[in-house]
Amino acid sequence: MSILIVYYSRTGYTKKIAEAIARASGADLEEILSKKNRKGLFGYLKSGKEAARKELAEIEEVKKNVLEYDIVIIGTPVWVGNMTSPIRTYLNNNLGRFKQVAFFSTQGSIKDQKVFNELREILGKDPLSVLKMSTKEVSKGEFNDKIDKFLKEIKSN
Numbered sequence: 512m513s514i515l516i517v518y519y520s521r522t523g524y525t526k527k528i529a530e531a532i533a534r535a536s537g538a539d540l541e542e543i544l545s546k547k548n549r550k551g552l553f554g555y556l557k558s559g560k561e562a563a564r565k566e567l568a569e570i571e572e573v574k575k576n577v578l579e580y581d582i583v584i585i586g587t588p589v590w591v592g593n594m595t596s597p598i599r600t601y602l603n604n605n606l607g608r609f610k611q612v613a614f615f616s617t618q619g620s621i622k623d624q625k626v627f628n629e630l631r632e633i634l635g636k637d638p639l640s641v642l643k644m645s646t647k648e649v650s651k652g653e654f655n656d657k658i659d660k661f662l663k664e665i666k667s668n
């Protein structure tokens with residue numbers, strides 16, 4: 512069973528989780544890179560505006576062929592209650608190419624559920640499993656148990 516983890520990360524939280532999932536599962540990693548500079552307050556505001564308007568963003572060329580994977584795990588930070596614009600672009604560029612999917616997100620507060628609903632709608636697929644991590648959990652390194660559960664669900668579905 513081949514697994515690809517596709518993620519975008521502006522400040523490293525989502526990257527940390529993506530890499531921990533890869534270590535625990537042996538999955539391949541694809542980091543989506545935005546062509547836009549998103550650093551600092553200006554980058555924050557620009558990113559929030561794009562996400563709220565559900566806009567696409569230019570991304571660097573990807574390295575992995577999604578068609579070669581049985582399962583694609585998609586990871587995104589939450590921006591203004593939405594997925595990030597670079598992940599939206601990646602999904603848009605690859606519609607119809609995903610076999611099975613699972614989702615994870617990182618965010619300040621883990622109450623919001625909208626992102627996974629929209630991922631479901633865009634892909635037209637129910638995820639094998641979902642994982643939500645707060646920045647606090649990521650900072651404290653409290654994610655291995657949740658990741659184990661996430662991977663078990665993926666593999667048993």
Ligand SMILES: Cc1cc2nc3c(=O)[nH]c(=O)nc-3n(C[C@H](O)[C@H](O)[C@H](O)COP(=O)(O)O)c2cc1C
Nearest residue numbers: 520521522523524525588589591592617618619620
């Ligand atoms: C533009 C912007 C908007 C955000 N909006 C939300 C939000 O609506 N809800 C939330 O819980 N966190 C929000 N956050 C916090 C991020 O989701 C959180 O810091 C995330 O873990 C960052 O992931 P990264 O380090 O991989 O980029 C926002 C961050 C940014 C930059």
